[in-house]
Amino acid sequence: MEALPARARVYLVxxxxLGLLCLLPLPGLPRPGVLSSLPDPRFPWWPVVLLAALYAGCERLARSRLVAGPHPGGTFHPVLLAGAFLLPPTAAALVALPGALLLPVEHRPRLARRLLRTGQLVVAVWAASLVHLKTGGRDAVAHCDMPGALATAGAAVLAFCLVLTLLDGGVPAPAPGGLPRGRAAAPAAWSRLFLGSLAPLTVHGLAGLMMALLWRSPYGPVAALLVLLPMGVSWWAFAQYHRERAAHQATIRALVQAVDIKDGYTRGHSERVGRASMLIARELGMDDDRVETLRFAGILHDVGKLGVPTRLLTKNGPLTPEERRVIELHPEYGHEMVRGISFLGEARAAVLHHHERIDGTGYPYGLTGGQIPESARVVAVADAFDAMTSTRSYSRARPVPVALEELQRCAGTHFDPRMVRALVRAIGRTGWHPAVTADEPGQRAVPGPAAPVTGRPGARR
Structure with missing residues (x-):
């Protein structure tokens, strides 16, 4: 723990x-491991051992390659919450102990992270069990009183979520290599973390309540364990979705990095066009899937530059007609590159047609008006806006209001007026503060007026 700053060490201790104190029995409550509602109160430890082994095994399975997802930690909270609904607070806290201590930690400092994870889970489960006990949840579960069981389980889940949020958000911001950066200085971030965790934990709480009710039913613990089967299948499907999504993001990132390496003048341009395309799509009221697709379209719109000779992309002087025709092929090159990537959907049409103009003077096919796909009309506006507001070797960045005025001047001839209005409204409400693309080292921007929108093809407007 030498690498941890003093505040982080104090917080960890x-x-x-606090977690150790939760493992001590409270006066007047059953001692650890004793289920007071069982016929034989001398039957002490097997529910605790069974639930603890089940929790550790489920967590280990969730971290395996078979079902590993993007957020493996805390996957089987239903087991912990079932323990909170069945056991006294101290015994419920013991359920979390082995799994939290023994499971591996990916990042350093491993010991500190393991202790922090263990303390958070032990305290949260203890608090949930205590709330459940004090609100009469144990009797509601014993008598299968569904309204009462749901109400008390909800109170316990709320306590569980609140404690996890407070303990997670209270981690002090560390030096590099320390504990995870906390949210202690931002109460609004605490609120977002709590609200974001409450919905999934409510689902986990319902599964844990079902386990507890089946455990106390004539069918016994074996039936309770069957509740985990649909939870496991759901987690596996969720993990596969995120694994596929991560593969999509990696594919797009690799293509964009290749373009940035080839054409250093426009480094960062693709990401900004993707962001501006999202602003337009959201302003138009598109659903989340289309917004994401248009973000992909904006990011990949210039991927065809990989097929253009580098000497043309980096040429400082004017282009000859032959060189211009070569550069104007980049939308078709890009479409050929992405046409087989099925998850891109309508983004592929945007890659091909984002240089078409409403009046038919664009390229590669000279489409007009509604012949141009909607996704391409969105990306065309986003692309022109970022080109005007970024500093290049051949032009200085224009102020955002000037760039928006230029887009409005060209609306109806070059750009779809609806897309221009959407971008103007979105930026008027949220602002636009991206990092400005700088010139390459050793080069300076050419002084003088900014290049017009109708200038050179591709990135060189």
């Missing part, structure tokens, strides 16, 4: 000690 406090959370660890």
């Amino acid at each position: 406090c959370v660890t000690l």
Whole structure:
């Protein structure tokens, strides 16, 4: 723990000690491991051992390559919450202990992260069990009183979520290599974390309540374990979705990095066009899937530059007619590159047609008006806007209001007026503060007026 700053060490010690205190029995409550509602109160440890082994095994399975997803930690909270609904607070806290301590930690400092994770889970489960006990949840579960069981389980889940949020958000911001950066200085971030965690934990709480009710039913613990089967299948499907999504993002990132390496003058341009395309799509009221697709379209719109000779992309002087025709082929090159990537959907049409103009003077096919796909009309506006507001070797960046005025001047001839209005409204409401693309080292921007929108093809407007 030498690498941790002093505040982080103090916080870690406090959370660890708090977790240890939760393992001590409270006066007047059943001792650890004793289920007071069982016929034989001398039957002490097997529910605790079974649930603890089940939790550790489920977490281990969730971290395996078979079902590993983007957020493996805390996957089987239903088991912990079932323990909170069945066991006294101290015994419920013991359920989280082995799994939290023994499971591996990916990042350093591993010991500190393991102790922090253990302390958070132990305290959260203890608090949930105590709330459940004090609100009469144990009797509601024993008598299968569904309204009462749901109400008390909801209170316990709320306590569980609140404690996890407070302990996670209270981690002090570390030096590099320390504990994860916390949210202690931002109450609004605490609120977002709580609200974001409450919905999934509510689902986990319902599964845990079902386990507890089946456990206490004539069918016994074996039936309770069957609840985990649909949860496991759901997690597996969720993990596969995120794995596929991560593969999509990696594919797009690799293509964009290749373009940035080839044409250093426009480094960062693709990401900004993707962001501006999202602003337009959201302003037009498109659903989330289309917004994401248009982000992909904006990011990949210039991928065809990989087929253009580098000497043309980096040429400082005017282009000859032959060179211009070569550069104007980049939308078709890009479409050939992405046409087989099925998840891009309508983004492929945007890659091909984002240089078409409403009046038919664009390229590669000279489409007019509604012949141009909607996705291409969105990206065309986003592309022109970022080209005007970024500093290049051949032009200085224009102020955002000047660029928007130029887009409005060209609306109806070059650009779809609806897309221009959407971008103007979105930027008027949220602003536009991206990092400006700088010139390459050793080169300076050419002084003088900014290049017009109708200038050179591709990135060189």
